Amino acid sequence: MNVKMSVVVRTVADIMVVPIVVFGIYLILHGHLTPGGGFQGGAVVASSTALLIVAHGAMKDNKTDLSNMESTGLTLFFLLAMVGLIMGFSLFYNSLAGTGGIFGGTVSGINPGYINTGGTIPLMNIVVGMEVIAALSLILWMMAKRSGSLEVEK
Amino acid sequence: MNWFNFFPLIMVVTLVIMGLYVVLFKKNLIKMIMGIAIIQNGANLFLVSLAYREGYVAPIWTSAPATDMVLPTPHALTLTSIVIGVATTALMLSFVIMLKKHYGSINSDDARRCRE
Amino acid sequence: MMLYYILQVLILIGLVSTAAAVIWFKDLISAAIALGASSLILALQFYLLRAPDVAIAEAAVGAALTTAIFIFAIKSTDRTEGYK
Amino acid sequence: MIVLTILYILLAVSIIFNGLGIIGLHRFPDVYTRLHAATKCTTFGTIFMTFTIMVYGGAMYYWYPAQEQYLNMVIHTFVALIAILVTNPTGAHALARAAHRVGVHPEKAVLDHLADKEEKE
């Protein structure tokens, strides 16, 4: 009872997937400068999964990859939080802020937004984004599978 | 604008009471989950309303027009509660799907094999 | 900022009336549509309250994903409320 | 100021067409005609709204070239415009097709080739 929507919808969905994913990644990467962040960007990327499911009614089985991605993201998140602890501070101490290098720049007052600031915060955004993408995609995948609106592509 | 001072918060309470009404009196399980979603919306709106300051800007320094900002903490709390909300909704709905598979009904009057 | 107040009042009325629609509909798919509209308007209210992060999260989660999950659930159960 | 005049005109067009779409949503008899009014008049009105913002931001950037945020605003509004332009007609098409599949037939229709075809099958 899975529904394959009309050719118009499918073509537009195929074209829209890449911009949606890129836009979500933009939200994740610029989370420390503009509204957005790991959760919001992850949700936007995950909705591209929803788009594919709804347009084609079929999708590749990438549950294992998604599950691995989720666990990896969370583990990395915890380890990033542990960076401060290992250096002798407490958990979640932002020990990379202002130390130079990528994401280590300094900033003050109103500014146009420099991408290389924030210390561990952009990195945490990225790993949380990975986790959220995988988690929400997995939820959508499982529920679509159960409700019979998804065929597994080979 | 005295009357307006509490209007959003009163609407928040209205939303919560509506959600509780659904959960108390509607028998359909999916409808009950929708009621819970309404309560979630009310709670999120409540937290964000607490953060609002008249005439202030969003707490982002990137090309901000002024320096006075609304309170950031409730925004962070609300983000957390939104994600928790979608997680609980998904889990409850998957329970309902399994319940339909086993019991053939999503009416709460039928889902009472555990009782006494 | 009288106009700003009026905007918020309009939005809140819309929010509560769509929530009432969710309660009122017997057809669950219509209720899901109303819930989507409700969270849509809620995101607009977040926008007015200067909470852009929350507005994006509500837009992405409330508008797209929650409706999708509800529709999947309705698809695998019954569409109408009440006994058949 | 000529820019202000242009802005007012664009904004007025936007409001008028959005309003026409809303009126059509209530005035027309069935789903398809409502789709005509609702999704496309509002698309047209929203396009003009984005034009307003783009002209506004462009003028501001022209006057204050150091403020790159205005240019950023114009670009992002343009992206929103493209998104609206691509997604809205597709959504309308999907809804119309779904409505026909559900069995909603156009009211007062003078001819219906699609229903004929489905009958044949």
Next chain:
Amino acid sequence: MIDFSYPLLLAVGIFFIYILISAIRIFLGPTAPDRAVALDTINTMVVASMVGLGAATWETLFIDIAIVYAVLSYITTLFIANYLEGVGSK
């Protein structure tokens, strides 16, 4: 420097009234597709309002939310259409 905030806010207020009027169609609409049409209309109006508000309050970053909306509301519409097609073809 021109100040165009007030007309934009006024326009957004009118759009909000339009949203409320469309919400009436969600109540009334005899069939589910009608309600979906109303939802689609509200989506478009919300995008317009967000764009306008972002420019009116000088917070240029807020346009991002409008983009998110413009893209994601479409997915909601597709989901509803997909469900209705599935019901119809059964």
Next chain:
Amino acid sequence: MDDFKRFFSTFLLALGTYLILTFAAGVSIVEGTPLWGYEQLVLAFSVALIVASVTSHILCRKDDFRMLNPVRWGIMLVYLIPLFIEMVKANFDVAYRVITGNIRPGIVRIKPGLEKDLSITLLANSITLTPGTLTVDVDEDKKELYIHWIKVRKNPTETISGRFTKWIRRFAE
């Protein structure tokens, strides 16, 4: 070769989207211009690579790579102008009908003679964008479109899609 083409088109689309989104944000390579900084460019290329390697199987499912040609893009941008004029004209038409309620609807079948998915999609969307007509269904085998017309007249194929078909055939077919 097809795999590479697919990868490359996805890569270009992702790169373009990312660069447009980050245009005029933050520091720039050249002082005083709204271009991108070094970090932005590095991130843009890595993001495009990642996205292209993950989602390359989605775009161009039917190995249709003619849109890689930049000339076609130019024609497509030019096409927006007649489309917009058509939209303006027809919008006033619908405005008239909204006010007076003078409608005579019906679903008609047209056969535009286009073959590719992309061209049919573009035609359908153009038809839908111009008020008065609305694509209801697409017959994928016969390449026919079923169109809801708010005021049915004679000779639907020519009246509805005549001008669009010429343009679309020029760049998408």
Next chain:
Amino acid sequence: MALVAYLFYQMGESSYKKTRLKGDPFISGNRPSKDPRDIHVGGDNLYWGFTHALRKYLDPLVEGHTGIVNDYVYWFVVTLAFVLVFLYLLI
């Protein structure tokens, strides 16, 4: 304590006499079963008299546990209202 015990005894006794045919002589019948399940006293039979004597108290309690989700929420809400009023009045 003893008084309570005696009350229970009385309540049990009154129904016991009515329902049981006390004086029936045992004439004949089947042989006792060899199956251990039949010899063993089941869970419902143990303390039968006790629960039967208390049925006026237990039955409404058992009926209160309907197993419907709405009732769970109902009790939650009612307790919430009660606690709020209680605290408000006492403080």
Next chain:
Amino acid sequence: MKKIIAVIALIVISAFLFGGVVEMRNQDGGGFGNPVETEMDEYFLENSQDHNQVNNVVTAVLFDYRGLDTLGEATVLFSAVSGVLTVLRKTISSKEGEE
């Protein structure tokens, strides 16, 4: 009977909540749009750029000042996914669910 009691309880709760939201910041003369002076948020707003070199204060609050909440939130999502995968997995009795 039950319904009446439930409605009464709802009215009591709503009365308390209404009283709460009206009473909440009454001593400062402001309600919505005029919150109480909070040292905590002022501290966040003033120091987030110093401590974290980050422009978006909400992100700073999310990942530094209240980082443990974010870890918990990600954990909630993770446990919800684990729960969904557990609940919707192929049951032993039914064979038609294949994955």
Next chain:
Amino acid sequence: MNVDLLLQSPVFILGIPLLFAFLTPLADKVSKELRNAVFIIGLLLTALFVSLMAYEVYTIGSWTYVFGAEDPTAITDVSFFRITFLADGFAVLATLTIIITAVGVGIYSFGNMKDFDDLGKFYTLFLLTLAGVMGMVLTSDLFNLFVWFEVTSIASCGLIAYHNERGESVEAALKYMIISVIAGLLLLFSIGFFYGEYGVLNYFLIRDSMDGAFIDILAIGLVMVILSMKASSVPMHMWAPDAYSEAPDSITPFIAITSLGSLFVLFRLIFFVFRGAVEPSSIGNLLIILGVLSMFVGVSMALKQSDVKRLIAYLSVSQIGYMMMAVGVGFATLGTADYGAFGVNAVEGGFFHMINDGVYKALLFLSVGGIIYAADTRDLNRLGGLAHSMPFTTFFFIIGGLSIAGIPPLSGFSSKLLIYKSVYLYNPVLAIIALVVSIVTLALIGKIFFNAFLGPDQKIGMKIPRSMILSMGVLTVIIVIFSLFPNYVVSEIIAPAIEALGVAV
């Protein structure tokens, strides 16, 4: 500046289960042995860090861990704007209770669940629940409490519905989920009220700024009802029998432990935060009312049960009542001379009963799980004669049952004696009710014992795995230790906990 690793131990008590829960799905892809190893290493490491924290608290004293600060233990005037953990006697009591049960249940699960596939998710959810409860009892921030509350709810619901081929499991999980989600949302509301009124979220700052206004009453009422619901107090207990009886056998004590955890949180909140804002007697009386109702209704409903797990579930509801009543009596006398006379004894009894209850309830549920594993039925009408084939389980059940009924040599007696003694001084009626409930509890334990273990041998004894016996043995040894040295336990574990709440005599 390097901080002593021991002072970082609260982080690891929460973090080790989380990290190992994240790693379990990855290990599951590799091999089953690796997954099991990850699971058991995570549990044992957590236990190790709990004991390290206990050692540190008892030798050096309690401290506050500040997240995200440069120095985690230095307290400045901005430290409480961040999330903090409290490592004190009370936290040690709570974490100790939780980890004993968790280790017991974890070892038991190896044997009990070995016939099922797809156990990676099971262990993941187990560790997540553990982390959630640990976070609940350790944290001293209201919103953080909400987050761990939700983690606990979601993960334990996933565990309850683990047997998804049974409709009843899914039903019980859904019911528990709905009510705990509503409770969580109302908790969010009370957090909003606190934040709106005072602009702070930390326990310390809320305690310092509370002034007994209307908002305080509202928020306190919400928090109390929500946490009592989670603790399965009557009349909001109805989810508990469903959830306890339908959860997998090995996991049931762990679901019960989440109830105990929220009870710990409730006591921490009323003693530590709300004490100054309200009249103690009101909250104390409320707790007494709820406790007496729980004791009485729980045990009465247990009388009618023929399902053995449901019966013990109702007994556990009634045991929750003891704790609430005892601590309520202690709280009601707070600030008066009575507190020194008998109130502190009541609180001691309540806390001692909590740690006892955690252990013997686990033992009871696990031995019943052994019965079900062997006989493959839960119906008391069909069970019987298991003592012939299962001598160990019979022995463990006797120990646990006598302990729950409060029979003299065992640990349940010591705590119940403290409760009776002090409650009698407050109000004799309460003590009499407690005694009656205790007697009926003994009768019900006798019922299970008679029905399941005695009687003719029905030859349905299946051999139960060795790890199940091992874990029950460990719990029995702990009960015996508690029984032999009750004075030591009270003076070394309970007294520091009461002192940490700031209410020592």
